[in-house]
Amino acid sequence: MHLACWLWILVAICAADEFREKAQNIMRNTPVIDGHNDLPWQLLKQFNNRLQDPRADLNRLENTHTNIPKLRAGFVGGQFWSAYTPCDTQNKDAVKRTLEQIDVIHRMCGLYPETFACVTSSAGLKEAFQKGKVASLVGVEGGHSLDSSLGVLRSLYHLGMRYMTLTHSCNTPWADNWLVDDGSDKAQSNGLSPFGQSVVREMNRLGVIVDLAHVSLATMQAALQLSKAPVIFSHSSAFSVCPHRRNVPDNVLQLVKQKGGLVMVNFYNDYVSCQKEANLSQVADHLDHIKKVAGPNAVGFGGDFDGVSRLPSGLEDVSKYPDLIAELLRRGWTETEVQGALALNLLRVFQDVERVSDHTQPPEEEPISLDKLEASCRTNYGYSAAPHTNHLSGVLLASLGLLLLSLYVL
């Protein structure tokens, strides 16, 4: 080979290292806040949530995308851990399993206090950054976890839930999921039902971020229109780059921009390339596209690590984040744009959600109507006695009838 060729290769390698080094320098001050990680689900599947099982040691855990050394190498400074229970728990033990997944997140913080700090606010996030801890937050993945109850929603908030994905890959009695858009599920609420709207209003009032990953187009549009605070997609990519229904189309990206919201890009091969294989550069294509359509303030990362079976080459686990940042820098992203995508965009959205929240306002109280609830395992305490609106209007009609009758008699 010619000397010139060798020199060219050397320059290319040095340039790559230069971007990698710059990425690490940025991430030392502004680590990544990732929108979605399913490690808690792995802890359930592999160890039935027994964290003290020696095999579950998070310093050593090997067959997962996430462990403590990998989080450190990846400069992960904030993580929304997914409190996920599959759709087949809907109308069964969804609430119990959600509580258990929140509990395992809390126990993780308790067992590794030198690494994790469980926090519930934007201020807590920043404080954890400064202490060099991985700020740990709870995201509940799927409205089926509520069992259609505003009381459960409020209780999950008290347990630290700071985002809720309105659906997983199934309809709830009040919101439709993405499978409606490819015809594999029937539309049920055509977006959000009136009860679904009260769920979003209550999330605004409490200060829970509305997450639109997994929901149908109509649900996205309804929530974007209704929510008083910016919304996120905690782990979704760009439909224009890979036309999968789990991804976000351009018209919705524009609405997200108007709303000051955020799309945190998912790394699952099937959503990145629409194929079984994908690579880091194709993930960067999604980030470029979202930046182009929705602006640099609407870009983030939600890798879906430990929730997916296939990841792009170059992004095999959470330690690879600096390589992705290096690629963005190589593509001409400015330091400010990179810092936004890493953490500042999420912090801004979270602060806006906190600003909109108002615990002095009265809570939403109107229960879902009984006929919307499926399965016979439920009791119906409260429903027969409560003077809900239908009952009230019946009383009004009866009084009106009596009044007319008495006028007639007179």
Ligand SMILES: *[C@@H]1O[C@H](CO)[C@@H](O)[C@H](O)[C@H]1NC(C)=O
């Ligand atoms: C990533 O994959 C695409 C599509 O297969 C390919 O064109 C590209 O060269 C790959 N990039 C790298 C850096 O491997």
Ligand SMILES: [Zn+2]
């Ligand atoms: Zn998901």
